[in-house]
Amino acid sequence: MHTSSVSHKARPRTLEPKRNQVSLAETSPATAKAQSKDVLESPSFRLWERPRNLPTSSETKPWNLSIKNNNMPRNVLAQQTPYRAATIEFFAKPLSTVSWIPLAEEARNRHLDNHNSLLAIGSCLGDGGDWIRLVRLQVSEIDGKSEEEASTELSLNTVTTTRVGDVISSFCPYNSLSSNSPTNNVLLFYGTLQGQVCGLELSLEEPERSARRLSCKLSSPYVPNEAIVGLTQLPFWNQLVAATNLGNLRIYQVSNQLESLSLVESSDAFEREISEPVSFTDICTVSETMLAVSGITGSVCCFDIRSSFKESQRLSIGASGISCTCVCVDSGQPNYIFAGTSQGELVAWDRRIVRESQAPLFRIAAHHGRVSRVGVSPVWNPGVAFTSGKNDCQVLSWDFASAAQMETTFGRRYKDAYSCWEANIQKEQVRNIARDSVFSLNDMDLHPTAPLVAYVSSSSSLNVVCL
Secondary structure, three states: OOOOOOOOOOOOOOOOOHHHOOEOOOOOOOOOOOOOOOOOOOOOOOOOOOOOOOOOOOOOOOOOOOOOOOOOOHHHHHHHOOOOEEEEEEOOOOEEEEEEOOOOHHHHHHHOOOOEEEEEEEEOOOOOOEEEEEEEEEEEEEOOOOOOOOEEEEEEEEEEEEEEEOOEEEEEEOOOOOOOOOOOEEEEEEEEOOOOEEEEEEEOOOOOOOOEEEEOOOOOOOOOOOOEEEEEEEHHHOEEEEEEOOOOEEEEEEOOOOOOEEEEEEEOOOOOOOOOOOOEEEEEEOOOOEEEEEEOOOEEEEEEHHHOOEEEEEEEOOOOOOOEEEEEEOOOOOOEEEEEEOOOEEEEEEOOOOOOOOOOOEEEEOOOOOEEEEEEOOOOOOOEEEEEEOOOOOEEEEEHHHHHHHHHHOOOOOOOOOHHHHOOOOHHHEEEOOOOOOOOEEEEEEOOOOOEEEEEEOOOEEEEEEO
């Protein structure tokens, strides 16, 4: 019996009408789609507030809801389990940001073993007492009588807490290539909703010791309502780049001794050579000289830092009224750029073949409302993308590698190992790995080397999933 498959790849130079798109998150026809405001678009909307018009019908269920049936074979139940282990920890304040801390090899051998990792979380209550907390994750393998009975346990323990006062909007763990960097400390930079970029040096040996702060006095005048929406690192230059919601880019220089933070260049939106002004929403590093910045105009701008932030390429969705809310790159193949949208879509481009007015590689409707984060980990799960939905509170994994293997079986060949992103993914290759019911999922981060996914929410919860 022939079974037809539905392709989610957008046609070249055209975009399918929204009513013809196949959504991977089904809702009842009578339920209106949630329309939520962004915290940076509306100053009166807080990160921890739940939109009042979210669908709350008990009949609305995600398509990939696990249904356990005693009559099912045991191997089918095993395939439906979206993770090996998971844990959750609640804190006193709603959380806005999470980031794994990659440690130098010397510090890892001294303070952590292969079954431990560090991550940082930031709060967003806005009462003047917000903090950054360093948390240690311990992974324990419990042996069973057989491989099927063996299990994995996760536990979270707070290492240190540092009060910063302002709402944390973005994190950037700093990886120094200098041999003078201390091995017993963690250097973490963060951006705030007040437009500031600061750094904290956290001690692993003396958790109770006050963190050393690295702050920078802005050389440019203070701009009201300007917030840092993204931070990224240029490791070979010892520099940080910050993007703001008003379309400005700033470069900060970190000294070799990691003792100072200075603003070396500021590129305002009206001074930069771009085709049209863009209010930024996120930023990531494509290469040692290239940056990708997402904007509310539904596009991703690529900038070359060697030419004073001159725009070298613009990747557009090709639809009006849709903004790109987050952006990331496949570090294994930086020609592929991924973005999430305000309408819950996952979008991708191949920078080598994209042309003006041409549709992206694909647009997939997945989440209800805004995509809060998109990520790709080429190390422990190559060919798999992850997205988190702010309103529907789902974390979806997109297994393009499996979709590419299926198409190769039927005779289609790919030009390189990374072109699996061109495969037509189906529902069978998409899973929801979110463990607990939360509201307003604000951020997600992938561990750089281990199959671990962390996400935080406005319900004051930190969730870690081991795949």
